Amino acid sequence: AQSVTQPDIHITVSEGASLELRCNYSYGATPYLFWYVQSPGQGLQLLLKYFSGDTLVQGIKGFEAEFKRSQSSFNLRKPSVHWSDAAEYFCAVVIYGGSQGNLIFGKGTKLSVKP
């Protein structure tokens, strides 16, 4: 079955440090890939997306992600974390079943930022 795996449930980084959140997918073809962020009590906000082309995509708030086909990965990175980045991050893929596409989410990685 197709799936999205975020192996880290909770990560803590110091403010100003670099960040990498991991995402792996299991799918036979190249899916459409997304990263969303959710602040407490809020809905999800799109950070960035990959459909095709350049495998390094830039998003909002200084985030970027790199699609690596050989590793079935789409890891999210930020060179310098700010305290306001503390939130939960979700990787998602659009999986095609028949003629329809379903947006499938990983379990999320909660990011804590220490001063």
Add this chain to the structure above:
Amino acid sequence: ETGVTQTPRHLVMGMTNKKSLKCEQHLGHNAMYWYKQSAKKPLELMFVYNFKEQTENNSVPSRFSPECPNSSHLFLHLHTLQPEDSALYLCASSVGRTDEAFFGQGTRLTVV
């Protein structure tokens, strides 16, 4: 502000009550979704509507009943819920099925 509005933001209901969640978008999107977000579980896709037609029902119990009267509005009618149905219910919309989804802020539902 994503352009997707959900009401109410919080809802407490008894197991014998009937209530409805509302979602509204004026983004011109054609697809609308209901997701359930429970603690320690991934976001679960419940229902999908595309051009007002239901295209997906992910084995959701019949105590949840969706309604999409037009492309801008989506409802989730609730009746005889169980405590385990307590969760954050998120509505989303997208231009098409392969585009990014825009999410509302969710309705925090507590069943007592």
